[in-house]
Amino acid sequence: MSSMAQSGRLLDIQSVTVEFNAFKALDQLDFSMAYGELRFLIGPSGAGKTTLLDIITGKTRPTHGRIVFDGLPAIQHLPEHQRVRLGIGRKFQTPSIFGSLTVAENLEAAISFRDGLVALATRASDKQRRRVIDTLEQIGLTPRAQTRASQLSHGEKQWLEIGMLLIQKPKLLLLDEPVAGMTRRERDRTGELLQSIAHEHAVLVAERDMEFVRRFAHTVTVLHTGKLLCEGPVEAVQNDPRVLEIYLGRAHDDAPAQGRVHVAH
Numbered sequence: 001m002s003s004m005a006q007s008g009r010l011l012d013i014q015s016v017t018v019e020f021n022a023f024k025a026l027d028q029l030d031f032s033m034a035y036g037e038l039r040f041l042i043g044p045s046g047a048g049k050t051t052l053l054d055i056i057t058g059k060t061r062p063t064h065g066r067i068v069f070d071g072l073p074a075i076q077h078l079p080e081h082q083r084v085r086l087g088i089g090r091k092f093q094t095p096s097i098f099g100s101l102t103v104a105e106n107l108e109a110a111i112s113f114r115d116g117l118v119a120l121a122t123r124a125s126d127k128q129r130r131r132v133i134d135t136l137e138q139i140g141l142t143p144r145a146q147t148r149a150s151q152l153s154h155g156e157k158q159w160l161e162i163g164m165l166l167i168q169k170p171k172l173l174l175l176d177e178p179v180a181g182m183t184r185r186e187r188d189r190t191g192e193l194l195q196s197i198a199h200e201h202a203v204l205v206a207e208r209d210m211e212f213v214r215r216f217a218h219t220v221t222v223l224h225t226g227k228l229l230c231e232g233p234v235e236a237v238q239n240d241p242r243v244l245e246i247y248l249g250r251a252h253d254d255a256p257a258q259g260r261v262h263v264a265h
């Protein structure tokens with residue numbers, strides 16, 4: 001077992017800076033996550049949340065700094081597809097599912113994505129079928145297994161895509177605003193799903209919906225101007241004077257500021 005694995009750290013971002021021309025979207029950022037941890041990432045618009053996800057997946061390369069993942073000392077040099085193979089999965093806001101295939105067929109197709117193969121033409125093995133059945137159960141879409149993906153509701157499409165990532169067994173799952181556009185009921189089910197998949201997979205969620213964060217987060221990291229402003233349990237973070245200050249006075253939907261901090265559950 002590697003020393004990273006022994007230390008319990010899956011991801012260790014060390015002093016990472018991302019410059020766009022002279023502008024620093026991330027500024028000497030240190031950030032780490034443990035194996036199987038569920039972490040929420042918040043911060044005002046432009047704080048660097050998406051850029052942080054981008055440097056983990058390899059979409060953006062850091063100007064300076066190092067990224068250690070699962071014991072590998074310098075993954076910042078690796079291209080995106082190699083990071084997928086290491087176990088880094090990402091879900092974007094717009095689902096990338098195959099509308100003409102059924103839910104089960106989408107999951108079958110996803111099994112092979114991580115290895116860079118297309119298995120649509122090949123028949124699923126018993127083991128793969130078992131994985132499809134288990135994943136359907138996990139994402140709550142067993143009754144929809146034979147439904148064409150194009151017929152699913154917005155929330156169901158999002159869960160299917162999460163399932164398509166889970167079936168690839170990522171060590172780290174990155175989600176960008178997973179509950180955007182969802183109904184209250186769908187948001188609740190998504191929160192429960194995220195909590196149920198953590199432990200087996202580490203999950204990092206960039207989120208603006210503060211009510212959702214308050215309900216489902218344990219540990220929260222707050223970014224501001226590309227730096228880590230504070231980190232800790234959600235109750236402490238939402239009352240931290242530095243956090244209140246960056247959101248105060250902003251007529252912003254994502255403000256966790258006064259009067260909105262203590263939302264009844």
Ligand SMILES: Nc1ncnc2c1ncn2[C@@H]1O[C@H](COP(=O)(O)OP(=O)(O)OP(=O)(O)O)[C@@H](O)[C@H]1O
Nearest residue numbers: 020023024025043044045046047048049050051052
């Ligand atoms: N490719 C790019 N070129 C130039 N500037 C960029 C680029 N990508 C991001 N930025 C800038 O970097 C800063 C951080 O952007 P980022 O998208 O990471 O913030 P964010 O916290 O995700 O914001 P939001 O909540 O609005 O999505 C912003 O000021 C943005 O304009």
